[in-house]
Amino acid sequence: MSYAIRYNRNHTIMASRRDFLRGVTAAASLPASWHAFRSALQAAPAKGSEPFWDMVKAQFPLEPGLIYLNAANVCPASRPVMDRHLQYLRDFHANPSFQNRAKYDGMRETVRNKAAALLRVSADEIALTRNTSEGTNIVVQGLELKAGDEVIITDHNHPSNNDSWKVRAKREGFRVVSLPVPAPAPGADQLLGGFEKAITPRTKVIAVTHLTNTTGLLYPAKAITEMAHRRGIHVHLDGAQSFGLLDVDLRAIGCDSYTASAHKWPMGPLEAGILYVKQERIAAVWPSVVTAGWSDTLKGARKFEVLGQRDDPRVIALEPCLDFLAMIGLKEVEARARALAQRAMRGLKEIPGVTLRTNLEPELSGAVIKFHVASVPTRQAYDTLYAKNRLGIAATNAGPTEGLRFSPHIYNSMDEIDQAVAAVRALVRG
Numbered sequence: 465m466s467y468a469i470r471y472n473r474n475h476t477i478m479a480s481r482r483d484f485l486r487g488v489t490a491a492a493s494l495p496a497s498w499h500a501f502r503s504a505l506q507a508a509p510a511k512g513s514e515p516f517w518d519m520v521k522a523q524f525p526l527e528p529g530l531i532y533l534n535a536a537n538v539c540p541a542s543r544p545v546m547d548r549h550l551q552y553l554r555d556f557h558a559n560p561s562f563q564n565r566a567k568y569d570g571m572r573e574t575v576r577n578k579a580a581a582l583l584r585v586s587a588d589e590i591a592l593t594r595n596t597s598e599g600t601n602i603v604v605q606g607l608e609l610k611a612g613d614e615v616i617i618t619d620h621n622h623p624s625n626n627d628s629w630k631v632r633a634k635r636e637g638f639r640v641v642s643l644p645v646p647a648p649a650p651g652a653d654q655l656l657g658g659f660e661k662a663i664t665p666r667t668k669v670i671a672v673t674h675l676t677n678t679t680g681l682l683y684p685a686k687a688i689t690e691m692a693h694r695r696g697i698h699v700h701l702d703g704a705q706s707f708g709l710l711d712v713d714l715r716a717i718g719c720d721s722y723t724a725s726a727h728k729w730p731m732g733p734l735e736a737g738i739l740y741v742k743q744e745r746i747a748a749v750w751p752s753v754v755t756a757g758w759s760d761t762l763k764g765a766r767k768f769e770v771l772g773q774r775d776d777p778r779v780i781a782l783e784p785c786l787d788f789l790a791m792i793g794l795k796e797v798e799a800r801a802r803a804l805a806q807r808a809m810r811g812l813k814e815i816p817g818v819t820l821r822t823n824l825e826p827e828l829s830g831a832v833i834k835f836h837v838a839s840v841p842t843r844q845a846y847d848t849l850y851a852k853n854r855l856g857i858a859a860t861n862a863g864p865t866e867g868l869r870f871s872p873h874i875y876n877s878m879d880e881i882d883q884a885v886a887a888v889r890a891l892v893r894g
């Protein structure tokens with residue numbers, strides 16, 4: 465049950481839908497929802513049209529009336545993805561013998577290959593982890609650092625890439641320097657300059673978020689990496705908000721490690737994730753968990769995924785997520801999510817008293833939007849928008865990033881975005 469995702473010289477997905485459909489035809493055991501999705505795709509109007517996206521939206525069994533705009537936290541899985549996950553679960557529990565489960569070894573390699581192809585890296589550089597937090601903590605704990613060394617992070621890093629460094633630093637005596645994050649940001653050059661200024665001869669690591677969950681800032685990851693590498697610094701990129709949303713090319717970015725979860729933009733199961741460690745850096749990162757299955761001869765990043773008895777059906781359920789994305793096309797997914805976000809930002813910024821904390825420029829943003837409503841306390845706004853308008857969103861109730869967060873994805877329609885903006889306008893009017 466594996467479907468090749470092929471890339472042309474520019475690494476864009478080629479004929480993936482045709483190849484995939486050939487695979488589907490061959491795999492009679494696929495759930496009915498995949499056949500339905502295939503039929504819907506075949507009958508669908510041109511990619512990118514509203515009817516095309518209506519067809520995609522119909523694959524998600526979201527509660528009617530709910531306008532779910534919280535992809536940056538947890539995404540719903542589509543019916544086809546859920547059905548394959550359930551199929552794996554049923555298979556596992558119908559026959560948990562070693563003999564039946566032996567096939568999962570091969571299936572894990574298929575998932576690894578597909579994740580690697582998507583990110584333009586080699587399969588040996590990918591570990592199948594439980595989530596972004598775990599992947600990042602493996603890097604935080606695994607790099608050799610000593611008293612006097614310095615690690616640069618930002619104030620907007622998620623705790624898994626912020627407090628994790630501080631806890632280890634407290635124990636071992638190295639220094640963590642946290643950079644402030646302007647919102648909106650003045651520009652990529654200024655962001656790069658901030659890192660450049662903070663670097664000292666003792667800096668060993670820069671750990672940054674690719675696309676932040678706080679204000680939706682897209683960092684110039686390639687420029688930061690190039691600058692850091694000229695000084696021999698390890699660059700760790702938290703990709704929780706970019707994997708499955710942006711067409712991420714890790715080879716082009718050049719970073720040394722990258723982490724992500726399946727339950728965010730890839731719209732897959734919770735507690736399945738990936739850790740990428742560049743081939744040349746794998747030996748420099750110690751594994752954090754060593755248990756049954758460990759061996760010094762494990763190839764590449766596989767040494768980071770010996771985490772005890774794994775939930776194989778969950779781990780391999782990353783594969784249908786990647787297939788689902790490939791069938792639609794990751795470039796199309798990115799363009800659609802960005803278009804939804806841009807429409808929301810343009811509408812929100814016209815509302816009196818609403819301040820955008822997210823940059824409008826596509827090179828500095830993705831599909832995570834943060835905005836502040838001056839006239840209504842944030843907590844109250846968040847509660848009202850859910851109770852009255854059925855908006856499933858996120859909020860930060862205090863501090864410099866205080867505000868409401870919209871993070872739309874391909875299961876949202878333009879009409880839902882307009883309804884969400886209208887709901888904020890009505891809230892402001894009182």
Ligand SMILES: Cc1ncc(COP(=O)(O)O)c(C=O)c1O
Nearest residue numbers: 595596597622673677702704725
């Ligand atoms: C930027 C960022 N990093 C890491 C995480 C943690 O992800 P997980 O809980 O899947 O480990 C999140 C979760 O929201 C996030 O937004």
